[in-house]
Amino acid sequence: MxxxxxxxxxxxxxxxxxxxxxxxxxxxxxxxxxxxxxxxxxxxxxxxxxxxxxxxxxxxxxxxxxxxxxxxxFWPEMAAARARRVVFGLFVTGPIVVALWIWAARSRSLGPESGVFDSSLSHAAAVLLIAATIGCGIWAIIAAGHAPLWPHIEPQMALLGAAAMGGVAVVADLAMLSTLSAPLASLPGPVHQVALAAAILASATRLILTSRASRSCLAMRTMT
Amino acid sequence: MHAEAVKGHLDSILLASLEPQPLHGYAIMEAVRAGSHASFDLPTGTVYPALHRLERAGLVRSKWSTVSGRRRRTYELTDRGRRRLREERQSWKLFSRAVSNLLSGAPAGATP
Known part of the structure; x- marks a missing residue:
């Protein structure tokens, strides 16, 4: 006090x-x-x-x-605010992290001939992850309110949507870290350590923060 | 009148109190008290979460101002809020007429 x-x-x-x-x-x-x-x-x-x-x-x-x-x-108000904050953070950081990986890949001349990006399976997985992230985010924003079309949706669903979006983002970051960092570090060519380090750092930071945010959203759902 | 009795109608009461003009939380309480001839005297703190809920539903909007050095949030009805209020009024008329008929003791089928 x-x-x-x-x-x-x-x-x-x-x-x-x-x-x-x-x-x-x-x-x-x-x-x-x-x-x-x-x-x-x-x-x-x-x-x-x-x-x-x-x-x-x-x-x-x-x-x-x-x-x-x-x-x-006031719990619904705070729940909606938490969900909106998490979704906003993920929507903003997502393109930044992807852009850093693209920068790292280009700096190592990692084109289709390298084989890293040549798998239709990895393309499908990437599209699926992006679609799932955006879908969960839109659901969370709708449930978080200021959406008069669906006022009956409870803020618990906003927290669930935000937590799910965080979960998908964690999977996406883990996938980028595990599939891209090793080939980028081992390939011959001009060394752009800064680009690679920035991409790894961004993904790892987002991974930690997103895990924490998702857990806090799930924990908040039990506080009603 | 007990606060619990008002609870189910709080949203309509708040919308009605905002119909003439935008008001801040305490002024809304005063409008409700005056409009009900002091029958409704809610705990002040219950009004604010209800206003936030109405704002999330798009029925009211709020804006901040500074009055005598204090930051103050003022609420006003949206178009959607005005429509909802009209619907609530209509539904309340039907409900109150039905309850009045039942409580008046008039025999079923008799016209008032």
């Missing part, structure tokens, strides 16, 4: 609510800012009715409701 929360019942209540709101910081801060304004308005109104400042604030906190109930009511 912060010093402000110890001395101010309003900040104490907001701290208690904030501690029960899982998910990205920005929507949490926006919720707390809005609730703070509401609490101060109630306290002001209580003062206008003749109460002293301390009593008006205490009453405002009591009138507001208890922290667990309010935080639980």
């Amino acid at each position: 912060t010093a402000a929360a110890r001395s101010d019942p309003i900040e104490g209540l907001l701290d208690a609510i904030g501690a029960r709101l899982p998910g990205p910081a920005r929507p949490r801060e926006e919720i707390l800012t809005e609730l703070r304004d509401g609490l101060l308005e109630v306290a002001d109104a209580n003062q206008r009715r003749g109460l002293g400042h301390g009593e008006a604030v205490q009453l405002a906190v009591r009138q507001f409701g208890d922290a667990p109930t309010i935080a639980a009511a």
Whole structure:
């Protein structure tokens, strides 16, 4: 508990609510800012009715409701925000990681003659992975709300979609790391260690962050 | 009136309170209290999650402003929200008429 929360019942209540709101910081801060304004308005109104400042604030906190109930009511909002954040991150980083691998491949003159990209099976797998990633992402965004066509879809489905998208992205990164890094490192030709290192680093970083994000989405589904 | 009794109608009540003009959370509470002649006195904190749910459903939209140094979120009805409110009003009229008939003790089949 912060010093402000110890001395101010309003900040104490907001701290208690904030501690029960899982998910990205920005929507949490926006919720707390809005609730703070509401609490101060109630306290002001209580003062206008003749109460002293301390009593008006205490009453405002009591009138507001208890922290667990309010935080639980905001769970869908936070779940949708978490799902949107994960999907956005994957949609942004996906093309960057692929572009780095293409850069690494070109820097090693890795054309069709090398045999690495010459398999129709690997092409099909790549198309399947990209389609699955985009499909899961679209599903998650629809379920995360701001999609009036399907308002009945619960935010749990958004979290599931985001976690599934993360899972597919992990498979895609593992596939790129395992199938491309060895041939790129062993092929003769001009050495572009920077390109290869950047591609491996990007894939490995995304792999770790995506695994963590997917697990947190799945964990959040159980918090309802 | 007990908050639980209002719960099932909270969305319609909030949409109706936003019909005349955009309002922030506390002003919505006050509008509900005044409009119900102080019959509905909900715990203030329950209104905000409901407003967020309505926004996710596309029935209201919100914007931030700064008033007396405090950041404030104001809500207004969307076109979809206005349509929903019209539907809810129609459905409430039918429902309340039916319940009134039943509770009035008038014999079945009698015209009011």
